[in-house]
Amino acid sequence: MSALYTELQWLLRAPADFPQRLKAITDAEAPPGAELQALALHALDLNQLTKLAKAMAKLTAAGKTFAPLVPLRLAVLSNSTFDMIAPAVTASALRHGMALELVLPPYDQVAQQALAPDSKVNACKPDAVLFALDYRALPLKLAPGDAAAAEASVQAVMGYLQTLRNGIKTHCNAVCIFQTFAAPVETLFGSFDRVLPGTMRRMLDDINRELTAFALANGDVVLDVAGIAETVGLSDWHNPQQWNLGKFSFAHDFVPLYADHVARIVAAIRGKSRRVLILDLDNTTWGGVIGDDGLEGINIAQGDPTGEAHLAVQRLALQLRQRGILLAVSSKNTDEIARAPFKEHPEMLLKLDHIAVFQANWNDKATNIRAIAEELSLGLDAMVFLDDNPVERGLVRKLIPQVAVPELPEDAADYARTLSAAGYFEAISFAAEDAKRAEFYQDNARRASLKQQSGGVDAYLASLDMTITFQPFDATGRARIVQLINKSNQYNLTTRRYTDSEAAAAESDPTVFTLQVRLTDIFGDNGMISVVICRPQGPEVWEIDTWLMSCRVLGRRVENMVLCAILEHARAAGVRRLAGVYVPTERNKLVIDHYSKLGFDKTGEEEGGLTRWTLSVDSADPDRAPMKIISLGFN
Amino acid sequence: MEEAQVYARLTPIIRDVMDDDSIEVTPQLSAKDVDGWDSLTHIRLLMTIEKAFKIKFSTSEIGKLQSVGDLVSLIGLRA
Numbered sequence: 001m002s003a004l005y006t007e008l009q010w011l012l013r014a015p016a017d018f019p020q021r022l023k024a025i026t027d028a029e030a031p032p033g034a035e036l037q038a039l040a041l042h043a044l045d046l047n048q049l050t051k052l053a054k055a056m057a058k059l060t061a062a063g064k065t066f067a068p069l070v071p072l073r074l075a076v077l078s079n080s081t082f083d084m085i086a087p088a089v090t091a092s093a094l095r096h097g098m099a100l101e102l103v104l105p106p107y108d109q110v111a112q113q114a115l116a117p118d119s120k121v122n123a124c125k126p127d128a129v130l131f132a133l134d135y136r137a138l139p140l141k142l143a144p145g146d147a148a149a150a151e152a153s154v155q156a157v158m159g160y161l162q163t164l165r166n167g168i169k170t171h172c173n174a175v176c177i178f179q180t181f182a183a184p185v186e187t188l189f190g191s192f193d194r195v196l197p198g199t200m201r202r203m204l205d206d207i208n209r210e211l212t213a214f215a216l217a218n219g220d221v222v223l224d225v226a227g228i229a230e231t232v233g234l235s236d237w238h239n240p241q242q243w244n245l246g247k248f249s250f251a252h253d254f255v256p257l258y259a260d261h262v263a264r265i266v267a268a269i270r271g272k273s274r275r276v277l278i279l280d281l282d283n284t285t286w287g288g289v290i291g292d293d294g295l296e297g298i299n300i301a302q303g304d305p306t307g308e309a310h311l312a313v314q315r316l317a318l319q320l321r322q323r324g325i326l327l328a329v330s331s332k333n334t335d336e337i338a339r340a341p342f343k344e345h346p347e348m349l350l351k352l353d354h355i356a357v358f359q360a361n362w363n364d365k366a367t368n369i370r371a372i373a374e375e376l377s378l379g380l381d382a383m384v385f386l387d388d389n390p391v392e393r394g395l396v397r398k399l400i401p402q403v404a405v406p407e408l409p410e411d412a413a414d415y416a417r418t419l420s421a422a423g424y425f426e427a428i429s430f431a432a433e434d435a436k437r438a439e440f441y442q443d444n445a446r447r448a449s450l451k452q453q454s455g456g457v458d459a460y461l462a463s464l465d466m467t468i469t470f471q472p473f474d475a476t477g478r479a480r481i482v483q484l485i486n487k488s489n490q491y492n493l494t495t496r497r498y499t500d501s502e503a504a505a506a507e508s509d510p511t512v513f514t515l516q517v518r519l520t521d522i523f524g525d526n527g528m529i530s531v532v533i534c535r536p537q538g539p540e541v542w543e544i545d546t547w548l549m550s551c552r553v554l555g556r557r558v559e560n561m562v563l564c565a566i567l568e569h570a571r572a573a574g575v576r577r578l579a580g581v582y583v584p585t586e587r588n589k590l591v592i593d594h595y596s597k598l599g600f601d602k603t604g605e606e607e608g609g610l611t612r613w614t615l616s617v618d619s620a621d622p623d624r625a626p627m628k629i630i631s632l633g634f635n
Numbered sequence: 636m637e638e639a640q641v642y643a644r645l646t647p648i649i650r651d652v653m654d655d656d657s658i659e660v661t662p663q664l665s666a667k668d669v670d671g672w673d674s675l676t677h678i679r680l681l682m683t684i685e686k687a688f689k690i691k692f693s694t695s696e697i698g699k700l701q702s703v704g705d706l707v708s709l710i711g712l713r714a
Contacts, residue, residue, distance in 0.1 A: 019651075046679060047652055084675050241694050245678065252682050343699065 002413070005232045006253045008260065010406035011043040011095075012397075012424035018048055026055045033066040033099065038401065040094035051096065053087030060238070066099035070270050074262075075103040075126035075174065077110045077164070080249035088259035095260070096267035097381065108137075114167035122171035128269060129174045130223065130262065131164060134249040135181040135204060143198035144188065150198035154206045165220070167343065175269055175481070177221040180208040182229035183490070185238050221428050223265050225250075228258065262448055262581040264426035274404060274424045278369060279313075279359070280387035281331035281338055282520055285350065286310050287412070291337050291490035291551055291587060300347045306349070309412035314349040314502045316416045321354055324434030325425055326376065326441055328357040330368045330385070332554060334589055335360040335447070342445075356441035357448050362590065364555060365392055366454035367397035373628070375448035376441070381432050383568035388412070389552070390523040391464065395612060398460050460555055462519040462578070462626040469559065469630040470565045473507035473514040480528045481516055484548060488531075489587040492551040493580065493594060498546075511536050513569055516563055519627075529553045530562055542566075547580070547594075557625035563598050564624060568618045578620075579603075582612040598622055636688075636714040641707045648687055649703075652680045662704030688714040 003009060015021060018039070025035045040052060053160035060065075074089075076082055086104050093100040105113045105120045110133070113121040121129065139156045143149035165176050183204045187193040208226050215222045229237035232254060242299055250258065267273065282289045283449040287299030287306040288319035300314070301307035321327050327350070331338050338360035342352045352358070357375050359368040365387070373380050386395050393405045406422045408415055427434075478500065485498045498506070506512045517530035529550040536544035544566075549559060570578060578596045592611075596602070599622060600613035646660040653669055653676065666672040672680075684706070685691055692714040700706055 047683060050679070051654060081675075084679060242678075244694060245697065246674070248678075252678075 001109060001236050001253060002232065004409075004418065004421055005257050008043040008256055009409065010418050011041065012407060014042040014044055014048055016160065018042075018465055019051065020237075022055050026058060031067060032064055033069040036066070036094050038098060041401075043400060044091065044256065046088060046252060047462045049088040049091040049259065050255060052091035056090060056094070056099075059532070060101075069094065069097055069099040070272065071099045071101065072128065072266050072270060072420060073101045073103060073124065073126045075105070075113075075121040075124065075129045076132050077105070077113055077121065077129060078132040078134075078249075079108050079131070080134040080246045081107070081554070082132055083107075084134075084248070084252070085255055085259060088255050089262045092256070092259040092263040093266060096263045097272055098267050098270065100266065107225070111167075114164040116167075117171045119171075122168070125172050126174045128169050128177055128221075128266060129172075130177040130179070131161070132179055132249075133181070133454060135200075136411045138181075138207075140200070140203055140207075142436075145196055145198055147197040148190065148598040149204075150203055151277060153198075154203055154210065157207050158210055158214065161214075161585065164216075175221060175396040176215075176218075177223055177265060178211055178215055179223045180211060180226035182226050182234060185235045207583050221265060221269065223261060225258075228254075229259060231259070245486075250613075260614050261423070263429065264423045264609075268426045268428045270317075272381070273427050274384050275324075275328045275382040276328055276356075276372070276376060276386045277317055277385065277419075277425075278330050278372060278383055278576060279317060280385075280389070280392065281329060281333060283388040283412070284310070284330075284386055284415070285314060285317075286341060288305055289551060290341060291333055291590070292487055292488070294587075295340055298341060298345070300341075300345065300349075302347065306412060309415065311347070311349060312413075312416040313419075316419065318349055318354065318426060321438045322435070323427075323430065323450075326356045326438055327354055328372045328376070329355050329359060329445070330365050330372065330387075331360045332362060332365070333360045334362075337490075337587070339445070352445045353442055354438070356438070358445035361450075362554060363450060364395065364399075365459050366396055366457070367450055368448075369396060369400060369403060370450035370454065371450050377448060381471055383423075384419075386415070386419060388415075391521065393481075394464075394523070395457065395460050397602055398458050398463075399454050436521060455556075459624075460520060464523075464556075466519060466521045466556065466625070466627040467630060468561050468627045469518040469632060470562075471518075471633040472632075473503060473516060473517050474633060475504075475507075477516045477528065478503055478507070481531055484528060484531050485546065488548040489585070490551055490590045491554065491594075492585075493547045493591055494583045495546065495585050495588065496546050505534055513542060513566070515562065515565060517565075519556075519559070526550070526553060530550065532560060532562060532566060533565065534578070537579055541579055542570055542575050542577075542580045543574075544581070553591075557623065559594065559598065560622045561625055561627055563620075563631070565629075565631075567617055567620055567622070576617050578615045578617060580615070582609075582611045582613070584609040636711050638707055638711050641710045641714070643702075644687065645684070645707065645710065648683055652676065652683050660703055662702065662707065663676040667670060684710065690714050692710065 004200050025032050066606050074352040086102050088101045103124050114120040141153050182202050183201045193199040212222055237250050279285050287310050288297055290298050299307045300310050317327055351368035357372045380400050383403045385396050385405045386402050396403055398404050404424045482500050482503050506514055513534040515532035516528055519526045519529050531548050533546035534542040535545045580600055600615045603614050606614040648654050649660050652657050
């Protein structure tokens with residue numbers, strides 16, 4: 001059984017204090033809608049979903065309303081046991097911004113409920129009716145090889161469904177949602193069951209096809225249970241023990257998934273499907289970091305497993321665009337550098353023309369996504385954000401929770417599938433304008449202007465529980481130190497390259513101050529992310545020969561903490577002044593203001609853009625960041 | 636697994652599924668003693684137990700369960 005589907009792995013894991021949080025919402029005075037949705041936006045198991053639904057019932061009974069969630073009354077007609085599924089559906093609907101009122105008539109009264117004008121279902125005037133029918137209660141007669149009898153059986157089923165539909169339409173005119181049928185696992189011939197008229201498999205294939213055509217023609221809605229069962233595996237979907245025990249149409253393990261699918265459909269009925277896919281670039285759209293690895297170094301090579309994984313993401317994005325989903329980019333990169341692969345890399349599937357809004361800058365992604373939404377005149381709740389970096393995902397979820405941010409697995413090979421599994425773009429119709437929609441935005445990847453900064457970034461950073469570790473160069477770190485020194489191009493003040501022996505020489509020279517910096521946070525260990533080398537430049541002066549940092553930790557004020565560490569050691573060594581130099585290259589425009597931002601004064605500028613800077617050690621007092629500091633290996 | 640260990644792990648599970656932290660889990664406890672322990676909740680409980688203890692009950696075993704004591708013996712054998 002794939003955990004992606006049984007555990008809804010695109011959602012965050014449920015908080016350990018789920019029962020307490022639920023109780024707090026139920027007991028609070030405040031309107032519960034938004035809080036319930038936030039809690040539902042986790043992967044919940046059947047027990048948790050049941051509790052959540054119970055809490056909603058309690059709140060409803062107490063007269064509470066659920067604004068801003070959108071209400072919908074859904075009646076379910078089922079010929080199998082739906083009671084255990086019902087609370088899961090109500091709870092899952094919260095995740096999609098819906099406050100569902102679910103009406104479940106007594107067991108196995110499908111026809112009576114549909115046809116009697118005063119039935120519970122018709123009388124309650126539902127907005128939608130879900131026909132949750134199992135193939136076992138259909139008027140289907142096995143007739144292997146008898147095409148005429150098979151056709152008669154299929155038409156009998158269609159007639160039955162049509163009758164049910166007419167009943168509902170006549171008496172309460174609700175939207176009708178039909179499920180396709182998951183065929184039984186057991187075959188009589190093997191492959192031939194698919195081919196020969198009159199086998200269950202063949203008849204159900206025919207019924208599913210006729211049903212979908214019928215629904216399309218009538219403007220009814222289809223919940224493709226056959227497709228869901230196929231996706232997770234028919235033999236896992238059907239559980240004979242559970243059917244025998246209590247007429248459960250499919251395995252309990254899939255109740256959360258099924259419930260989420262029902263929720264997506266009702267949300268789509270209310271127009272709540274998302275419309276924009278915002279892509280991060282580095283290690284999401286391609287393997288590697290464009291700013292450091294360059295056009296030659298990023299990986300989207302066909303035939304390379306990592307390259308293929310990222311191409312699959314691009315391919316899915318392009319296909320989504322073809323069905324009317326807009327594409328945008330939000331990347332922490334220099335704009336020019338970020339655009340280069342789209343313009344020049346021969347293996348890129350995505351081109352600039354495909355991107356409606358292209359936000360590449362060094363600002364936080366929440367601010368950028370807000371700008372994208374405004375530029376497209378769409379709500380934040382229309383956005384989906386795909387990013388391999390859990391820190392970025394956390395920031396966006398925290399600051400703009402209306403944006404859908406799927407959790408991604410370790411392996412990029414599963415990115416495309418995970419995004420698809422999440423079902424953010426579920427739709428129940430497709431019109432000509434949908435196909436053309438992306439073209440309306442085809443004017444060369446606009447940049448949206450940033451208006452206000454997102455508040456709350458600092459608080460989010462403080463919640464990351466960061467620990468920064470400072471050590472001088474040592475033999476253990478040398479390989480990584482040398483790698484960073486030679487690989488870093490963007491956050492690199494002087495781009496001085498060192499060989500392994502040159503690094504060793506710096507390490508053992510008592511007049512040279514060296515730093516290897518590591519950072520851990522709540523998501524794990526980022527490893528070594530910064531390297532500094534300071535050399536004596538006359539009495540009481542250190543020249544900062546090398547200062548580089550991994551762009552992955554930008555925006556967290558790591559450079560401030562590094563400066564504090566340099567100053568501390570400078571003071572201890574009797575140094576009174578730090579001298580910095582910025583050597584401009586094609587790739588490091590990012591750090592043109594690095595020294596200025598850290599409080600250095602400019603002492604000179606040369607032709608070509610090289611700048612020199614100075615900082616008095618005694619009077620320097622840089623801003624710190626909320627991090628724990630560990631200092632090792634200094635004597 | 637030792638019975639004491641089974642009880643230790645089973646008690647929070649029963650309380651969580653029944654949504655009642657006050658339940659005293661004894662060998663004699665059965666569905667009739669707890670409000671809301673109907674056939675569907677029973678099935679949800681067994682499902683939760685199977686997942687938590689990484690075991691599977693057979694149809695006939697499920698049919699024979701009369702009390703928590705029976706359940707604990709069965710888990711003890713399997714886990």
